[in-house]
Amino acid sequence: xxxxxxxxxxxxxxxxxxxxxxxxxxxxxxxxxxxxxxxxxxxxxxxxxxxxxxxxxxxxxxxxxxxxxxxxxxxxxxxxxxxxxxxxxxxxxxxxxxxxxxxxxxxxxxxxxxxxxxxxxxxxxxxxxxxxxxxxxxxxxxxxxxxxxxxxxxxxxxxxxxxxxxxxxxxxxxxxxxxxxxxxxxxxxxxxxxxxxxxxxxxxxxxxxxxxxxxxxxxxxxxxxxxxxxxxxxxxxxxxxxxxxxxxxxxxxxxxxxxxxxxxxxxxxxxxxxxxxxxxxxxxxxxxxxxxxxxxxxxxxxxxxxxxxxxxxxxxxxxxxxxxxxxxxxxxxxxxxxxxxxxxxxxxxxxxxxxxxxxxxxxxxxxxxxxxxxxxxxxxxxxxxxxxx
Numbered sequence: 287x288x289x290x291x292x293x294x295x296x297x298x299x300x301x302x303x304x305x306x307x308x309x310x311x312x313x314x315x316x317x318x319x320x321x322x323x324x325x326x327x328x329x330x331x332x333x334x335x336x337x338x339x340x341x342x343x344x345x346x347x348x349x350x351x352x353x354x355x356x357x358x359x360x361x362x363x364x365x366x367x368x369x370x371x372x373x374x375x376x377x378x379x380x381x382x383x384x385x386x387x388x389x390x391x392x393x394x395x396x397x398x399x400x401x402x403x404x405x406x407x408x409x410x411x412x413x414x415x416x417x418x419x420x421x422x423x424x425x426x427x428x429x430x431x432x433x434x435x436x437x438x439x440x441x442x443x444x445x446x447x448x449x450x451x452x453x454x455x456x457x458x459x460x461x462x463x464x465x466x467x468x469x470x471x472x473x474x475x476x477x478x479x480x481x482x483x484x485x486x487x488x489x490x491x492x493x494x495x496x497x498x499x500x501x502x503x504x505x506x507x508x509x510x511x512x513x514x515x516x517x518x519x520x521x522x523x524x525x526x527x528x529x530x531x532x533x534x535x536x537x538x539x540x541x542x543x544x545x546x547x548x549x550x551x552x553x554x555x556x557x558x559x560x561x562x563x564x565x566x567x568x569x570x571x572x573x574x575x576x577x578x579x580x581x582x583x584x585x586x587x588x589x590x591x592x593x594x595x596x597x598x599x600x601x602x603x604x605x606x607x608x609x610x611x612x613x614x615x616x617x618x619x620x621x622x623x624x625x626x627x628x629x630x631x632x633x634x635x636x637x638x639x640x641x642x643x644x645x646x647x648x649x650x651x652x653x654x655x656x657x658x659x660x661x662x663x664x665x666x667x668x669x670x671x672x673x674x675x
Contacts, residue, residue, distance in 0.1 A: 297396055299397070300388065300392035302388075304387075305388050307383060309381045309384070316373040317564060320370055320373070323369060336639065347663050362527075370571050394509045398420060398427045401629055402420060404420065407652040408433065409568060415442060417438060417439075418435055419431075439505075447611075451612050455505065455612070457613075462497050464605075466494045466495065469487050508612070508633050510553075511556075512636045515641055518543070519550075520547075521547045521551050521554050522544060523546075523554065523582050524545050526542075527542055527558050528583050531580065534564045535566055536569055538578050538580065539579045540584075541580070541581045542580070543583035544583070545591050546590055547592065547641075547663065548661075548663065553637045554641075557633070557659070560591070560631070560633055564630050564657075568599075569596050570597050570653075577597050577599075578595070579595040579596070580594050580595075581593040581594075587658065589661070590660070590664075591660040593658045594656075595654065597650075597652070598653050598654035606648050606649050610631050610634070611653075614628065638660075641661050641662055643659065643660050646658045
């Protein structure tokens with residue numbers, strides 16, 4: 287991209303603006319000065335010579351008072367005209383000088399902007415780690431440079447996350463394919479394979495295909511969640527949770543108060559399913575007192591929410607935020623067991639972000655997790671829900 291030159295450049299526009307303002311101010315000053323000079327009185331009319339009484343008319347070598355007054359007015363008019371002409375000439379000369387000075391000042395003011403533009407052109411997807419790093423006073427240009435650096439930092443993070451996501455997704459998709467190929471190769475290598483062995487191999491191939499299908503469905507759901515909410519309607523979060531509470535495997539404690547939400551029902555249902563499945567799947571083994579606690583209601587700020595707490599293995603507190611990253615599994619049980627696709631909590635975070643809500647996960651010292659979700663409230667037309675004190 288070539289730099290903008292000529293009359294379209296902002297430097298020329300600033301120069302012309304400075305010059306125009308100078309010419310307008312100079313013209314107003316000249317007009318005001320001329321008005322004051324023209325409106326001032328030239329003195330008293332001449333009618334007599336001081337100490338000699340009235341001037342006699344017709345005396346040789348003398349001018350009668352009307353003639354003297356006419357001469358004074360003529361001289362005064364010439365002086366005003368000369369003032370106007372010289373003032374206009376001076377204004378024209380200074381207008382030309384203001385163009386040169388305006389060009390220099392505009393160039394000095396825009397110098398940091400040219401440096402930032404040059405540095406920004408050198409930054410591409412391969413070197414997003416570079417920054418403008420503009421030094422100088424805390425003015426508008428430095429604020430713009432700092433904002434641009436912040437945008438670059440977010441872009442760098444997004445690119446890194448995208449690369450990591452593609453690498454992880456490729457790995458997760460390749461794992462069942464590799465397993466299927468290995469099962470088929472082992473089965474074909476045995477010329478005496480029985481019918482039962484072939485059926486068992488086909489069953490394992492089908493299971494691997496189903497795992498791959500679940501992963502693809504999860505990827506599609508994640509993409510849809512990140513696209514945003516296309517339709518918003520009334521959803522009772524308590525009703526959705528009540529329909530999808532786990533009914534076996536763990537002890538469930540539920541307190542489901544009304545929680546009217548404005549959002550997409552399918553996405554909200556997927557959020558609840560992922561959270562409940564995650565709480566059951568990553569829990570203590572059967573017979574060791576595993577439990578899940580679920581709460582829905584309206585918090586003190588008037589926001590409907592969902593809180594799911596479960597027992598489970600101990601996880602470091604600083605690892606809780608990583609749960610919402612794709613293909614992240616925390617804790618020893620989450621690493622050893624591959625009964626999840628690693629996208630459940632990522633979909634939860636995407637659904638909450640699409641609705642403009644908030645989600646927070648924290649670990650329990652005794653083991654397990656607490657996940658809190660807040661979503662926008664549904665308010666019927668003309669009505670408002672009271673905010674608890």
